[in-house]
Amino acid sequence: MYNKILVPIDGSDASMDALMLAAELVSGDAPTLELLHVPEHAPTGEELGHWSGTPGAVDDRGIEQAALDLLDRAAGAVADRGIRVNSNVLWAPPARAIVDHAAELDVDAIVMGSRGLSDLKGLFLGSVSHRVLHTAGCRVILIR
Amino acid sequence: MLDTCSRIIVPMDGTDASMRAATLASELGSATGLPVDLIHVHGIHHGEATGMASSSRENLEAAGRDAGSRAFGDFADEVGSDHCHVLWGEAADEILLYAQRNGPALIVMGRGRESTLSRLVMGSVSDAVLRRAEGPVTVVS
Numbered sequence: 001m002y003n004k005i006l007v008p009i010d011g012s013d014a015s016m017d018a019l020m021l022a023a024e025l026v027s028g029d030a031p032t033l034e035l036l037h038v039p040e041h042a043p044t045g046e047e048l049g050h051w052s053g054t055p056g057a058v059d060d061r062g063i064e065q066a067a068l069d070l071l072d073r074a075a076g077a078v079a080d081r082g083i084r085v086n087s088n089v090l091w092a093p094p095a096r097a098i099v100d101h102a103a104e105l106d107v108d109a110i111v112m113g114s115r116g117l118s119d120l121k122g123l124f125l126g127s128v129s130h131r132v133l134h135t136a137g138c139r140v141i142l143i144r
Numbered sequence: 145m146l147d148t149c150s151r152i153i154v155p156m157d158g159t160d161a162s163m164r165a166a167t168l169a170s171e172l173g174s175a176t177g178l179p180v181d182l183i184h185v186h187g188i189h190h191g192e193a194t195g196m197a198s199s200s201r202e203n204l205e206a207a208g209r210d211a212g213s214r215a216f217g218d219f220a221d222e223v224g225s226d227h228c229h230v231l232w233g234e235a236a237d238e239i240l241l242y243a244q245r246n247g248p249a250l251i252v253m254g255r256g257r258e259s260t261l262s263r264l265v266m267g268s269v270s271d272a273v274l275r276r277a278e279g280p281v282t283v284v285s
Contacts, residue, residue, distance in 0.1 A: 001171055017145040017280070024146065024175045025168070114274060114283065133255070133285050140285040141168065143145065144274050 002108040002139075003028035008036050008098050008128075009074045014113025016077070018143045022111040023078040025141075032084040034105050035074055037067045038094040064089060095131035102138055109139040145280045146172070149250045152180045155239045155269070158215040161254025165284045166219045169252040178250075181227045182219055183242055184212040185235040208232060236272035243279060252282045 005022045009015045022033055071087035078085060090097040102110050115126035133140045154169045156162040166182065173180040186208040199207075212230035213220065220228050231238040243249045255270045270283050 001167070020145060021172075021282070025171060114281075133283075136285070139164070142274075142283040142285075144277070144281045144283075 002026050003030065004032045004034065004105065004107045006034045006036060006098070006102045006105065006107040006110045007074075008038065008094070008110070008112045009071060010037065010113075011070055012113055012115075014115055014143055016074070018111045018113050018141075019074055019078060021141070021143055022109075023081055023083060025109070025111065026083060030084060031082065032086065033078060034101070034107060035071050035085060035087045036098060036101055037071050037087075037089050038097045039063050039067050039089065039091060094128045095135065098128070098132050099136045102136055107138055109141055110136055111141045111143065114142040114144040146176050146178070146250060149178060149248050149280065151246060151249045152178050153239070153243055153246070153249045153251045154180060154182050154219075155235065155251070155253055155273075156182050156184050156215040156217075156219070157235075158211075158217075159254060161284065162215065163217065163219075163254070165252045165254035165282075166217075168282070168284050170219070170222060172250070172252070179227060180223050181229065181242075181246065181249075182216050182223055183229045183231055183239065184208075184215040185231045185233060185238040186211050187233070187235065235269045236276065239269070239273055240276055240278075243277060248279050250280045250282060251277055252284065255283050255285055 002025050005026050007015070007019050007022045009019065026033055067089045068087070071089070075085040075087060088101065090101060098110060098112070110132060112129055112132065114129045129142050133142065152169045152173055154162070154166050156166060169180050172178070208230045212228065216228055229242070231242060239251065243251055251273060253270045253273060274281050274283065
């Protein structure tokens with residue numbers, strides 16, 4: 001049903017869950033996952049450590065490289081499944097970046113966590129996912 | 145997420161959004177081998193129930209079953225009648241209770257984006273489930 005799925009990756013558990021779900025859902029002749037990271041702020045050592053297991057300080061110059069590393073690790077989590085994985089980093093307001101990127105790539109669906117790292121823990125639906133849910137031109141699947 | 149679940153639960157209300165949720169759940173069920181349960185929560189405030197205040201329990205249950213059949217659509221045949229359940233009460237409460245009793249489960253819900261009253265109500269149900277569920281929840285637009 002879904003040949004190409006966009007998965008925004010921010011390093012949160014929810015985005016990892018979304019990635020694994022997207023890997024289950026994507027199918028067809030050339031199943032493709034489009035990973036996208038939108039740096040919203042300089043990632044903290046804790047956030048990066050969440051993925052790498054080794055918290056470390058990152059300065060501004062390292063943000064893009066940290067983003068690429070994050071996407072590499074995400075891609076590695078769905079390797080060997082016969083799925084093509086493309087990665088992109090975009091600097092823009094997150095919701096708009098996600099929605100525009102989805103339209104540009106003509107994806108069948110966006111699969112994302114309902115609450116990302118930038119959202120308050122108490123919110124049941126994060127501001128980014130809420131905006132994407134209501135503005136994307138394609139199917140949106142939120143994971144909590 | 146899915147590897148911790150023993151089943152997938154799809155609350156259905158007859159809307160296109162809930163049909164999309166059932167389609168997604170069906171795909172996930174096929175991919176993972178997890179059974180899919182369809183549930184329809186028949187609100188006690190429904191017109192047919194209040195209009196049937198003096199009806200027998202059997203009539204009320206029949207009305208609920210009919211509403212369930214309409215809500216489940218063709219998916220009822222796909223999952224089998226043992227996996228189709230009509231519940232009575234407040235939607236979010238019943239969905240969460242069912243998940244609690246039959247879990248660990250992934251709840252897959254639809255959510256419309258139109259601003260009609262029913263969509264808003266369904267939206268509020270999915271919001272409540274997202275907020276209160278103990279296990280994973282997936283919402284499909």
